[in-house]
Amino acid sequence: MSPRRTPSGGRVNRLRTIRFTFDGTAYTGHQGDTLASALLANGVSLFGRSFKYHRPRGVLTSGVDEPNALVTVLRGEVREPNIPATMVEIHDGLTAVSQNRFPSLAYDVSAVNQLGGKFISAGFYYKTFMGPVIGPLKGTRFWMLCEKIIRRAAGLGRAGHAPDPSRYERMNAFCDVLVVGSGPAGLAAAHEAAQSGAQVILAELDPCFGGSANWSGETIDGEPAATWASDVVGELKTHDNVRLLKRTTVWGYYDGNTLAAVERVSDHKDTPAKGAPRHRHWTIRARKVVLATGAFERPLVFPGNDRPGVMMASAAMRYANQYGVLPGEKIAVLANNDSAYRAMAALAKAGARIIAIADLRQDVSAACRKLANDAGAELLTGHAVISTEGGKKLSGVKLAPFSATSGVSTGNARDIGADCLIVSGGWSPTIHLASQAGARPVWSDDLQAFLPPETGKGWIGAGAFNGNFSTAEAISEGFAAGRNAAGQPALETTALPDIEPAPLDPNPAPVFEIKAKGKAFVDFQHDVTADDVRLAHLEGFVSVEHLKRYTTLGMATDQGKGSNVPGLAIMAEALGKPIPEVGTTRFRPPYAPVSVGALAAERFGDLKPERLTPMHDWHLENGATMYSAGLWFRPMIYGGPGETIEQAYVREAQATRETAGIVDVSTLGKIAVQGPDAAEFLDRVYSNVFSTLPVGKARYGLMLREDGLVFDDGTTWRLGEHDFLMTTTTANAGKVMQHLEYFLDVVWPDLKVHLTSVTDQWAGAAIGGPKAREILASCVTGTKVDNEALPFMGIVHGEISGAPVMICRLSFSGEMAFEVYSGAGHGTHVWEALIEAGRPFDMVSYGLEALGTMRIEKGHVTGAEIDGRTSARDLHLGWMLSKKKPFIGSAMMDREGLSASGRLELVGLISLDNRPLSGGAHIVEEVDAANPHGSLGHITAACFSPALGKYIALALVSGGKARYGKRAHISDPLRNRFGPVEIVSHHFFDPEGKRMHG
Amino acid sequence: MLITCPYCGPRDVSEFAYQGDGNRTRPDPASTDSEAWNAYVYDRLNPAGIHNEIWQHAGGCRVHLAVVRDTLTHEISSVRFAREHGTPTHSRRNHGAKA
Amino acid sequence: MAEYSAFSLLKNALSGNRDWKPAWRKPSPKASYDVIIIGGGGHGLSTAYYLAKEFGITNVAVLEKGYLGSGNVGRNTTAVRSNYLLPQNTRFYEHSMKMWENLSHDLNYNVMFSQRGVLNLAHTPGQLDDLARKGNAMRHLGVDAELMTPVEIGRRVPGLDMSQQARFPIYGGLMQERAGTARHDAVAWGYARGADRRGVDIIENCEVTGFLRDGDRVTGVSTSRGDIRAKKVAVAVAGSTGRVMQLAGIDRMPIESHVLQAFVSESLKPFLDTVLTFGMGHFYVGQSDKGGLVYGGDLDGYNSYAQRGSLPIVEEVMSEMLALFPSLAPVRVLRSWGGVCDMSMDGSPIITTGPLPGMYLNCGWCYGGFKATPASGFCFAHTIAKDAPHEFNAPFTLDRFSRGTVIDDKGQGPTPRMH
Known part of the structure; x- marks a missing residue:
């Protein structure tokens, strides 16, 4: 028997014992326990260390608002840091460790920080660590030394480096009514909405439905509340229009009533069930949302309020009633409202001794007095706890008379022995989701809390969320909200359920802080004290946001769920203003921390789709080294054994120029431009004229953006009077399509043109070289491919090995070359037939490196030159700008800046020291390796040219043409490469194009 | 945010591509009024509140939509076909001289 | 004596921190x-x-x-950096960088400028050339920049997926060591x-x-x-x-207002000692001194003054982070927020x-x-x-x-x- 487990009671399965470890020590618990409840049951009181002072901390709450008891869960090498022990369900094999301590939780050397006390008050780091203004530690150096130490001390858990092998998945859901929270209000709402036939989703962040019904100890119409809840859930399960999601935190309320939720599907298991993910992310589009998210109990601010053993009263009650665990044996109570009495009674009933109750109020109701009396507790009204005793574990508290009006204690203090102090400072409705949806909260003087506005556009509130804390109100509001959300008329009268015991007064005394000597914490995790809040006031950081940012109040992993209102209250007092005038924080997503894995879901490990050409497998089987080009994979080289990349591409390019080579060009963007106005449309979008292009011919075209700079280039083939096939660069295929669609749909809707992206429908193979025509002739049927049938830029249709093909004679390599297009499904078949036909001619297959080499030799431009900043004239493509018609970009292309001298122009470079050139190197007139300066431009692409036998490059250089024949230098300090080059025309090889014209 | 495409129904914003200010007028293509061109290419209405915008249902039917949306609340009050209700358009006739 | 120093902190600590002055006055406007x-x-x-x-x-x-x-x-x-391509930008931002390097002293306020470097990753040889172009452009203006090999990157950023099996393997990167982060x-x-x-x-x-x-x-x-x-x-x-x-x-105006989301994870012990940008999408990540990973990605993509973001971008940004750091899937996002950016033409x-x-x-x-x-x-x-x-x-x-x-x-x- 664990020392603190009650002999009976609770909703854990005592027949099932679970073994787990915490900080290497083996413990047992029961099914239904959280890590917090199981450790408490084992008598553990020290759970963690605070952020700044490294103070020992216990468990303060029983839920998602836990600031102190954070642990790291280990799954093999994978680390899951900063999980509240209150949210970890134990399972066999669970391994958890404490955080932010060295060398151990019990003995943490950084606890010495506490001695810094007032020296390291809020914002202290802004005022120091700046270091000397001269000497070796000037500038940022001194700070960066300090920072190393600060960073090591700060932070909570440690993230691992081992990849998480877990699977995360995403689901979309649509519903009429999403009910958030399954306490009595949520259950009632779901029940009513389900009755009406609406599609309902009920989301509960805990492992079991019912919320407070599981621990309130109440009866509903004579039945234990938990039984009532499980009956309702049982009935909901019979409706096929209801989806019940437990362990599901609704964390975000986005535009259009889209809510985001994460379901922790497998965290409570050692290994996920077959096919089950670890987390499932839900995007839920709800017609209406019922917010039944309850309320959080607030701590009180008093010296020593962070000592392990101090616990929220409602949490203590939950540990006793739901988990059958006593957080202490000798219990003291500190409260400013009635709700703590119920908790006290539950603890007494479960077997704890209630030593004393310090109630901050002078007057206490008869009902509370009776509860105190029944529990055998000494009731001290008008009293406060002014300090706590004990080291890492509470041993006693000091009580003193207290004046609620002054907030200070008066008269003689008394010491009381206790191992647990339960505290209640009133309740704050959980309005986070409504706030995310844009609701401005309203302050209630009665409840001393921010309440949601009555209803939002897309949501309806119910129960404690609305500040109506009794179970009877929760159920009746839940019923009404459920009907309303489902579009049902309100009932005229609703019979209220009969709840026992009767509710107590929900209104707290307006006291948030007990002023006495010692550190009194507002934000436990971040160690923000009441004095820190007052310091912020003194220094003028008085708006809520400044308070938050200056002191870090509310920025911890609990996101200020408990500390927000007490912090505001202390600031309000300092300012002499009412709390609502200090302001409220607008809550932003997420409501509670969400795993990155859940949000990435199936894109984790699969970021972007892979685009493969039809011939992809052939390339792999034939020795290609692939690399990615955007989403595509393309062959870089088909390297032979022992070949370097350069050797391989030089061999491929050389063979192509000597006999023939073939390359996969399927990735080029392809757009079918069809319709009676297709030619007119092309005249408008291309800078040159297409309407004059005869059927059966192709033409190279240039597109500008509206701002007159070059956008894209490619060939467009006229397949019929009204039928064109446009090709684009691989990289811009999508952008060009979108550009064309925009103009067609928005600017020129009267043009009768239809655009279809056919990139994936066609496989393309480019075959070039002196023997290309012979090879083609040997395998094509149904058409001739001689100069007459297929002149330069001509198009024919035929068959290769039985598959229909379309052949256009055009050349990127500068050789006599042909692009052979076939249906994607025939791609490999046609490719293999071409390879077969090329065998007698020693045709090679070549990759992008050889393609790039041949295009550099020819001086063709690609994306490296068309970089979004170059004009047509910069690239010597001015001849393509038609003067006979306007086109996209024509109006803007002659602005002064675009025709100014000194622009970067395309040139060729030849390495004069016979060493390689590299893309990204700069060009200078004189080398100054020690102090590089005077860049004239840069290399866009470089290679060894087999045709010239030299290292050459294309470059964009200021002055351009005027420098032809002049010497300059490569200046590449990044790669320490400097050397002489000659600036030449970019047409290195066969400038007249004799080879391709044949 | 959901946009109700007249063809496809309400769809998530991730299916749509934003094409910007829908209040711009493209000058006559043959116009040499550089101020008008500059205004069209570079200047935008950028209201805090109701805005006329062009969106494309890029992940769906690819139609362009004239959307009226509040930039403060993201509420959408109208979605229509851009070709009928979008930027003032140009017919073939005033497209200017042709070769 | 400077208003803020270790000495003034000590002095004020001894007097109970009661003598600090407001960081700035709250005056009423004059005519x-x-x-x-x-x-x-x-x-x-x-x-x-x-x-x-x-x-x-x-x-x-x-x-x-x-x-x-x-x-x-x-x-x-x-992030604070001056790693731009075009000289007009590089000169301006480098001037800023030099001011940053002395800003805490100038203001007598620790802005915690931490020169831990900004590293741009390249995922294809072409991207590496582009980064080299930028880095060399910087060097020709006297701005620091270095290329890093995959081995060096792996050593500098443990946990980064350096495998060739990654969807976008890392070919190298451009580091500006003087860049970094500030509070x-x-x-x-x-x-x-x-x-x-x-x-x-x-x-x-x-x-x-x-x-x-x-x-x-x-x-x-x-x-x-x-x-x-x-x-x-x-x-x-x-x-x-x-x-x-x-x-x-x-x-x-030649301006559109767009919303940009940013995210911070729960506090972690030091995990990342530089600022990293991904090359196959838009993603950047650093770590604050408090331990939160601070990261972001693309704009939501439409005009907005709402300081609130949309869900698809959240998912996009998270998946990009995991593409770089597959060990971070169990780490949790603590906060997100939206800022309104004046995007120029x-x-x-x-x-x-x-x-x-x-x-x-x-x-x-x-x-x-x-x-x-x-x-x-x-x-x-x-x-x-x-x-x-x-x-x-x-x-x-x-x-x-x-x-x-x-x-x-x-x-x-x-x-x-x-x-």
């Missing part, structure tokens, strides 16, 4: 000033500071509609305090509702706290530029006199405004004081669009959301 700066964000405050410090103009009011620093200065991912709020507060101590009135909760005009000339502003006259009115309102210029009757800022007489404009920061804060304030102050730009902001005119002298570092053309 008139020499200069009014609209916008109490980083740029507005630094402009006021340098007007007072460098140009001796202290009769200055900074008007802020909410609380000081409520805009983008407190809503960014805090964003401290920058606003430090400038505010510095300006305040030099006599500048910083007036919070004072919303400009209109401009006072004498013909074309701007002679002051109407505000929620009354009319205030000034010889010169400067606008530095970032995401609200469209809104404020509309009050001056200028409803079309070429991705570069505008710091200029005009467009109306008596008016001065500072805008178009896209999402790079934080690192510009010192130089932006300095150059804007110069422009206001001298009625002429400083050499570093001379290229950032409003007429560069009509003249075709755009400064388009990304080469995306007039599509603001792409910059």
